[in-house]
Amino acid sequence: MIGLNSVIQRKTGLADTEIDTNKVLMSVETGKYYGLNTLATNIWMRIERPMVVSDLINDLVESFDVSLEVAQTEVIAFLNDLKKNKLLEQIS
Amino acid sequence: MTNLGWCDLTHTLFHQKLLEYQDDRFIQYIQRHQIQSIALDYIEYQCALFDQTVHEKLKCLSREIRMENLKATIGLIELVGLFNTHNIRYMALKGPALSYELYGDIGIRDYQDVDLWISEMDLFTVKSLLSEMGYHNLDSVDSLTIKQKNSFFKAMHHISFQSKNGVLFEIHFRLISDDCKSQYLEFPFESFWANRRVIHYNGSEINVMGEQDQLIFLIFHASKHGFFRMKWLIDLYTIFSQTPINWQSLIERMEQMNSRHLLVQSLLLIDDFFDTTFEKNVSDWIQPTRSEKKIKDLAKAFNLERDVKQFRFCHKNYFRFIRYKLRMIKGLRYRLNYLLFLFRPQNKDFQKVKINDKWFALYYLYRPIHKIIRMFKKK
8 A cells, every 4th residue: 555655656658648738648557548637637747756655745735725634645545546557656 | 738839820821721711621621631639739829719619629639639649659668568578679750759759748649550660671570470469460461472472562661560459550661662762862770770769758668760860751751742741841840940950960961862852842841831940051051943942832732732632543633743753753763663653553452353473464554444443433
């Protein structure tokens, strides 16, 4: 499971494009399309290189009008979802 | 929507032609030029007043292209992985790699297939590897006779495959086919391979041509098709307006390949459509000869032609295109070769009519007659 101290990064073997300002992804591994909303697109753009989850959440709290608690719960759930769909790699 | 770094083009022919109609004719125009996403980006950047229904249609078309491009890019990543595992040297041409490099997104350019260039020496290895991996060979020659096979390989410069999920691949084993061989014009794989670059895309590494090689190839490719599609001109405009060009070296190479006229026509067309100002020495160099002006004017007319039917056999642009190619190709021998190419039977002819090798020459009669019959049937 991904937690606050995990280091994460996008998986390789993905293609992405922008549709109506949001990202749509496709994975070599699953061959499925994934659509991201605005916030998810924002997160996706930030995790091109390895990143500590807590740093990512702090960045998002600064950029968006959201409390730390809400951000922690929602972002971690989203990252675990990405991992489950083989779009994200947990480095440590 | 991503902004492609447009500058003010409101007074240009490109702007005028793109926004000439704001109804279904606009949709036909952008589809004919395969610039769905580019056109959407442009009209949104310009905040051009647009009919809402047409705007929505365009958005829808752009979405479709982007989804198709995702599939094609995944296909490219898979194939590149396969080639790397089997030590097959390749360079990706146009398609997703060029879209990513020029526009920062694989979804922008419209590409119907994925093109890769391999060494001719690796052709048979690649053919068997792809067949083994479940790719469907669309140019199977198994049923052809020896003479048919020889003729086929002489005329062809690529073989086509389709992956299980429907992505089309063109595996090029040479870049210059018989319809555009020209004196001193050469694209040797080994020297292009030595200049290759690697594009990093979401953790995947994709080999592409060196910058100048790629530019020369794109000029050649667009010229070969008479600049029939605006997307090729936009690619070149983007390169010339956004990347530093070593003009001296580029001009020298084009002159060595006896292809000055191809570079000149590209620059003149860019100037005609995008009102671009080039450096003084470049502007001086591109002063066209009569013949260069003629070839540029023909290409411009092809680009401006709205009705694609006009390029079909015996239609208005068919013979103009032959004239264009005869001006484009340098050297009498090569021009004759092109004329002969027009009659040379192709794989589809072999599939349609089986003629014994002893009477192979009959195919040269069959081809034009068949084309004429087909034309009348269509009419």
